[in-house]
Each structure stands twice: as structure tokens, then as C-alpha cells.
Amino acid sequence: MMRLIAPIVIPTLLGIVALLIRGATRRRERRLLLSIGAMVHFILIASFHLFPIAETPWALLSLDPLGLIVLSISSLLFLLVSLYAWGYFHHERAPTHGGVSRVFTPCMLFFLATMTLTAVTNHLGILWMAIEGTTLASAPLIYYHRHEKALEATWKYLLICSVGIALALLGLFFVAAANGGDGSDLTVTSLMAHGGALDPRWLRIGFILVLVGFGTKMGLAPMHGWLPDAHSEAPSPVSVLLSGALLNCAFLGILRFHQVCLAAHLGPFTTRLFIVFGLISLFVAAAFIVHQRDYKRMLAYSSIEHMGILALGVGIGSGFGSLLHAINHSIAKALLFLTAGQILVAYKSKTSSEIHGLLRTVPFTGGLLTIGTLAVLGVPPFAPFMSELIICKDGLLHGYGIPVALYLLALGMVFVGMSRIVLGMIHGAPHPLPQGGERPSWPMLLAPGLLAIPLLFLGIYLPAPLRALLTSGGHLIGGAP
Amino acid sequence: MDWLLVGIILSAFFLLGLSRLTICIRVVAIQGALLSLLPILAKGSLAEVPLVLMTLGTFAIKAVAMPFLLFRSLREAAIRREVEPIISLHLSLLAGGGIAILAFSSLKALPKAIPPFSPIAVPVALTVVLIGFLLLISRRKAVTQVIGFLVLENGVFLFGMSLVAGFPLIVEMGILLDLLVGIFVMGIMMYHIHRTFDHIDIQPHSSDSVGAPAALPLHESERVTR
Numbered sequence: 001m002m003r004l005i006a007p008i009v010i011p012t013l014l015g016i017v018a019l020l021i022r023g024a025t026r027r028r029e030r031r032l033l034l035s036i037g038a039m040v041h042f043i044l045i046a047s048f049h050l051f052p053i054a055e056t057p058w059a060l061l062s063l064d065p066l067g068l069i070v071l072s073i074s075s076l077l078f079l080l081v082s083l084y085a086w087g088y089f090h091h092e093r094a095p096t097h098g099g100v101s102r103v104f105t106p107c108m109l110f111f112l113a114t115m116t117l118t119a120v121t122n123h124l125g126i127l128w129m130a131i132e133g134t135t136l137a138s139a140p141l142i143y144y145h146r147h148e149k150a151l152e153a154t155w156k157y158l159l160i161c162s163v164g165i166a167l168a169l170l171g172l173f174f175v176a177a178a179n180g181g182d183g184s185d186l187t188v189t190s191l192m193a194h195g196g197a198l199d200p201r202w203l204r205i206g207f208i209l210v211l212v213g214f215g216t217k218m219g220l221a222p223m224h225g226w227l228p229d230a231h232s233e234a235p236s237p238v239s240v241l242l243s244g245a246l247l248n249c250a251f252l253g254i255l256r257f258h259q260v261c262l263a264a265h266l267g268p269f270t271t272r273l274f275i276v277f278g279l280i281s282l283f284v285a286a287a288f289i290v291h292q293r294d295y296k297r298m299l300a301y302s303s304i305e306h307m308g309i310l311a312l313g314v315g316i317g318s319g320f321g322s323l324l325h326a327i328n329h330s331i332a333k334a335l336l337f338l339t340a341g342q343i344l345v346a347y348k349s350k351t352s353s354e355i356h357g358l359l360r361t362v363p364f365t366g367g368l369l370t371i372g373t374l375a376v377l378g379v380p381p382f383a384p385f386m387s388e389l390i391i392c393k394d395g396l397l398h399g400y401g402i403p404v405a406l407y408l409l410a411l412g413m414v415f416v417g418m419s420r421i422v423l424g425m426i427h428g429a430p431h432p433l434p435q436g437g438e439r440p441s442w443p444m445l446l447a448p449g450l451l452a453i454p455l456l457f458l459g460i461y462l463p464a465p466l467r468a469l470l471t472s473g474g475h476l477i478g479g480a481p
Numbered sequence: 482m483d484w485l486l487v488g489i490i491l492s493a494f495f496l497l498g499l500s501r502l503t504i505c506i507r508v509v510a511i512q513g514a515l516l517s518l519l520p521i522l523a524k525g526s527l528a529e530v531p532l533v534l535m536t537l538g539t540f541a542i543k544a545v546a547m548p549f550l551l552f553r554s555l556r557e558a559a560i561r562r563e564v565e566p567i568i569s570l571h572l573s574l575l576a577g578g579g580i581a582i583l584a585f586s587s588l589k590a591l592p593k594a595i596p597p598f599s600p601i602a603v604p605v606a607l608t609v610v611l612i613g614f615l616l617l618i619s620r621r622k623a624v625t626q627v628i629g630f631l632v633l634e635n636g637v638f639l640f641g642m643s644l645v646a647g648f649p650l651i652v653e654m655g656i657l658l659d660l661l662v663g664i665f666v667m668g669i670m671m672y673h674i675h676r677t678f679d680h681i682d683i684q685p686h687s688s689d690s691v692g693a694p695a696a697l698p699l700h701e702s703e704r705v706t707r
Contacts, residue, residue: 123652125655125656126655128656129655129656129659132656132663133659136659136663136666139666139670140666143670146673147677148677151670151673151674151677155623155670155674158663158666158667158670159617159626159627159667162630162663163617166634167637169637169641169656170610173637173640173645174592176644176648177592177645178592181595181645181646182645182647183645183646186648199592
């Protein structure tokens with residue numbers, strides 16, 4: 001219990017300290033605090049892997065394999081982002097007047113703390129609080145650049161997600177009503193223990209509300225309205241966390257309720273919903289990715305596509321594949337957003353048609369973009385290929401022929417649309433860097449470079465401990481035929 | 482205690498028909514106050530400490546703090562005091578009536594309220610939630626959207642009160658705190674919306690997500706060097 005509290009409390013305290021550091025010139029100290037927080041958090045999470053904690057399923061805080069997977073991804077990405085931030089914000093000269101850039105570090109740390117709480121709690125009410133907390137902590141981060149579009153994106157994010165999460169709270173109340181109106185013990189474990197006694201009528205309504213509510217946060221279409229704006233307007237380090245860590249946390253929120261429904265024998269009902277929302281997301285993403293002129297928006301639509309894959313994977317009974325894909329997508333998408341930040345620093349433009357010949361002008365960046373794009377599109381040696389294949393295989397094994405066919409069709413559409421855009425960026429006659437464009441510094445290259453290693457490695461070989469973790473996590477959400 | 486429920490539903494209808502922002506905020510505050518009194522009147526006793534704490538907390542946040550924050554951002558941003566609905570006020574009142582009929586006629590399809598609460602609490606909650614949605618989508622200003630969100634939240638709270646008993650105090654307090662921080666952050670954003678666009682009106686800027694915003698002038702848009 002104490003060990004689970006530490007990774008929540010330490011970033012929170014550091015965040016409060018960072019809030020107290022006044023003055024626009026002292027961003028070095030704040031950045032240092034960010035790195036310390038990231039490092040401590042990472043070490044703590046690593047210790048959970050090396051010295052496993054006994055599960056305390058009846059307590060409010062408890063770490064199961066699902067939580068551990070999500071937590072590890074978030075912690076790793078946060079560490080790399082804090083490294084990357086040294087380079088990305090290196091050129092800061094004129095501090096902004098007004099408060100927003102000063103709250104960057106505190107909000108990042110609060111964001112980390114709330115994401116951690118999402119992963120380690122066993123109580124559905126605390127889970128709800130934590131997910132709402134992630135919205136509030138990350139909204140000021142999206143507004144970092146302080147221009148109109150960022151403002152609009154932040155407002156959309158704040159309002160749409162708050163309304164979605166309010167619906168999820170309603171869903172939670174319906175789940176409690178299914179439990180006979182007893183709200184005193186809403187832990188996942190105890191609800192699962194008397195799953196058969198839950199009233200299926202209210203549980204169904206509750207699950208739909210939660211799926212719509214947290215699905216908004218996860219970026220499932222058609223509730224994805226906020227996502228492309230927020231992901232493209234946020235500074236790249238924040239986009240990484242939004243796409244690679246936050247979406248997984250919302251997914252975890254839905255999975256917790258899915259677990260309860262499985263215990264109440266509502267598996268066929270929930271899996272059908274997962275398939276429907278997964279396929280809608282895949283096709284919406286495929287349709288919108290084709291003519292994207294803004295490459296960060298393109299990456300955002302790709303996130304919607306991959307969230308669709310995760311939902312579909314759970315729906316067709318491939319819990320293992322879905323969790324593996326969550327890891328792979330986070331790594332690949334983090335690499336891509338970090339690379340997008342480099343391109344932005346170099347070219348000062350988010351329009352893909354203004355950028356050509358990256359492989360020659362900034363070779364490392366171009367190489368990383370190539371690797372990341374191939375990976376995210378599911379090209380063989382890379383990790384996402386494996387997980388997409390596993391989902392496809394499991395779907396066919398369980399007799400979901402039509403959804404799998406549609407899934408492959410959507411993947412093909414995304415492949416064509418996205419590779420056309422990215423090919424135009426990495427090849428062609430090289431544009432010289434514009435006035436003020438700078439070559440990315442070493443921390444900016446190192447962070448995504450480090451991510452390229454597991455991206456390739458996990459596609460070739462899955463280490464036994466990770467496989468065991470994913471298998472036990474998959475059992476918790478599998479349950480389909 | 483039925484009169485409290487009637488008050489809550491009436492205040493939701495008032496909001497649909499009102500055109501002055503300041504009165505809207507006051508009505509939301511009254512709705513929050515009625516809501517916070519409901520559990521204590523339903524139980525009819527002051528003996529339980531968590532119940533009293535919860536009542537005080539809800540009252541302080543919903544009836545005092547949130548209206549205060551809204552008034553403050555209204556003042557600081559010097560927002561014009563009209564509502565600017567997308568559909569006319571008469572039409573939205575009519576739609577509200579439709580919503581109420583729908584909610585009360587689906588009484589059988591909803592879970593039963595737990596004993597001390599009157600059975601009509603659940604359809605009232607549903608009506609308030611749906612009216613909140615109506616306010617959210619049929620009003621143009623950022624402030625009025627926040628008001629719609631608050632009404633929606635009040636409806637969700639009423640659902641929670643009437644369907645669930647014995648929520649742990651720490652969770653209820655956490656939910657309230659989240660809400661308060663949410664309104665605080667929304668207030669800050671409203672201030673910035675006003676400063677940037679000179680009026681709190683999100684309509685012309687809500688671009689469709691198809692046409693991506695292309696090449697922004699750099700000095701304004703992507704200033705990494707800050």
C-alpha cells in the first residue's frame with residue numbers, strides 16, 4: 001500500500017514545489033524538478049517489476065497486471081519526455097508574460113500523479129476522480145502556445161471531456177444501482193465477486209454510459225471531436241503523453257467496467273459494443289487521414305485508428321493482442337510525436353506539403369520518421385505488426401470473419417493515406433531550413449532514438465516476463481469464447 | 482421534500498427561458514442549493530456526521546463557490562450580459578417540456594429510487610440531465626456552455642443521491658473537488674478566450690475537423706522558442 005502511494009504523492013509534492021518557484025527566469029530549476037520527478041517515478045515503477053507487490057484486491061489501491069502495464073508505459077514515456085524537454089525548450093529566450101508557461105512543470109507532474117492514480121486504484125469512484133483529474137491537469141498544457149487555435153483546442157478538450165466524464169459518473173451510479181443501490185463498496189474486486197447478483201438491466205445502461213463517457217476521453221469515434229485539435233495544438237512533448245499515456249488510461253477505465261460486466265455474464269453484450277465502436281473509429285480515422293495537410297493532425301487521426309484497434313481487439317476476444325498493441329502503439333506514437341517536434345523546430349511549419357527531403361536535410365529526423373511511420377502502419381519487422389497480426393488471428397479463431405475483414409480493409413486505407421503523406425515529406429527535392437529553423441539538439445534525438453530500440457526488438461522477440469504479464473492481463477479482460 | 486424536486490426541475494426550465502446571464506448564474510446557484518439540501522431533508526435528521534459534512538460541502542461548492550467563480554470571470558472578461566441562443570428561447574422551452582414528458586413517461590424503464598427519496602426523483606434527475614445537454618448544444622457563449630455543464634452535473638448528482646446510498650465520503654468529496662477545479666480552470670480559459678477573441682463566442686472558430694488548419698504564420702502559431 002505504501003509503495004503504491006509513493007508514485008502518486010512524490011510527483012504531486014514536486015509539482016507543488018514547482019508551483020512555488022516564482023519568476024520567469026528560473027525555468028531551469030523547474031525543468032530539473034520535472035526530470036527528478038520522472039526519474040523517481042520510473043525507478044519506483046521499475047521496482048514494482050523487480051520486486052512485485054502482493055495484490056491487495058480489497059483495498060482502495062491495488063496493482064493488477066492491467067494497471068501495471070498502463071503504469072509502466074506512462075512512466076517510461078514521461079521519463080523520455082522529460083529528457084526531450086531539455087532540448088525542446090532549450091531555445092526559450094523570451095518568457096511568456098502571464099502564467100501559463102509557468103504552470104507547465106507543475107501541470108506535467110500533476111498529470112503524472114493522476115495517471116498513476118488511474119492505474120493503481122481498484123475503486124471505481126476513485127478511478128473516475130483520477131480520470132477527471134487527468135483532464136484538468138492536462139488542459140493548461142495544451143494551451144502552452146497561447147494562440148487562438150490552441151485556445152480553441154483547449155476549450156473543446158475541457159468541455160467535451162468534462163461532459164463525457166460526467167456521463168461516465170452517471171454510468172458509475174447505474175452500476176451502483178445494479179448493485180442494489182449500495183455504494184459503500186464499489187471496488188472492482190467486490191463487484192466481480194457478486195457479479196451474478198448484479199441487476200443486468202442497470203449494468204447494461206451503466207456500461208453504455210461509461211463506454212460513451214470514457215470513450216470520449218479515449219478518442220473513440222464518434223466522440224473523438226476534441227482529439228485532433230488537442231493533439232496537434234499541444235507542444236510535442238505533451239502530445240506524446242496525451243496520445244501514448246492518457247488514451248491508455250481512459251481505455252483502462254473502460255476495461256475496469258468491462259471486467260465487472262464479464263463477471264456478471266454480460267460478456268456478449270459488452271464485446272459487441274467494443275466491436276462496433278472499434279470499427280467506427282477505424283473507418284472514421286481512415287476516412288479523415290487521407291487528406292490531412294497537417295502532419296500532427298495526421299498522427300492524431302492515427303491515434304484514433306489505433307484506439308479503434310484496441311477496442312476491436314477486446315471485442316473479438318484478443319485481450320493479449322490488445323494489451324500488446326497498447327504498448328506498441330504508445331511506443332510508436334511517442335516516437336512519431338517526438339520526431340514531429342523535431343520537424344517543427346527545424347521547419348517551423350506543421351504543413352506536410354511544405355516539407356520535402358527530410359532524409360537529406362535532417363537525416364536522423366528523417367530516419368526516425370520513416371521508422372515510426374512504418375511501425376505505426378504495421379509493417380513487418382516492427383512491433384505493431386505482431387500485435388495487429390495476433391488480433392487478426394484471434395478474431396478469425398473466434399469466428400469473427402466480417403469484423404476482421406473490415407479491420408483489414410481499414411488498415412489498408414490508413415496505410416495508403418498515411419504513407420502517401422509521409423513519403424512526400426521524407427523524399428523529394430530537399431527544402432533548405434527556413435529562417436530561424438534549427439537542427440534538433442542531442443536530447444531531442446536521443447529520446448525517440450531510445451524508443452526505436454524496443455519498437456524493433458518487441459517485433460522480433462517478446463521477452464518471457466512481458467509475455468507472462470500480458471497473458472495474465474489478457475485473462476482479466478478476455479473471457480470471450 | 483417533493484417541493485425541492487419541483488424547485489430543481491423548475492429552475493432548469495427557468496434557465497431554458499432566461500436571457501440574462503447574471504440571472505442564469507443565480508438560478509444555477511439556487512438549483513445547487515436545493516440539491517444540497519435534498520439528502521438532509523429526505524433523511525430528516527442531522528445525526529449523521531458524513532451526511533452533514535456532505536451537505537455543507539455541496540452547498541459551499543455548488544451554491545457559493547461556483548457562482549462566485551462564474552461571476553468573477555464574467556466581470557473580469559467584461560462579457561456582454563445576454564445569452565445568445567442558437568434556437569429561440571421559446572423553442573428551447575418547448576423542447577424542455579418534451580424532455581420532461583419523455584423522462585416521466587419512461588419512469589418504468591428507470592431504476593427505483595432508494596427509500597427515503599421520492600420515486601419521482603429519478604425522472605426529475607433525467608429531465609435535468611437532458612435539459613443540461615440542451616443548454617450545452619443550444620447556446621453560443623462559453624459561459625452559457627459552462628452553465629449547461631453545471632446543470633448536467635446537477636442532474637447527475639441527483640441521480641447519484643437517489644440511486645446510491647453509502648458512497649464513501651472521500652470519494653464524494655473528491656468528485657466535488659474535481660468539479661470545483663474544473664470550473665476554476667474553465668473560468669481561466671474563459672478569460673483567455675475573451676482576451677484573444679474579444680468576445681466569448683466560440684461559434685466562428687469551431688472549425689470542422691476535415692479541413693486541417695494549414696500553414697499558420699509562424700510568429701504567432703508555433704513559437705517553440707518561448
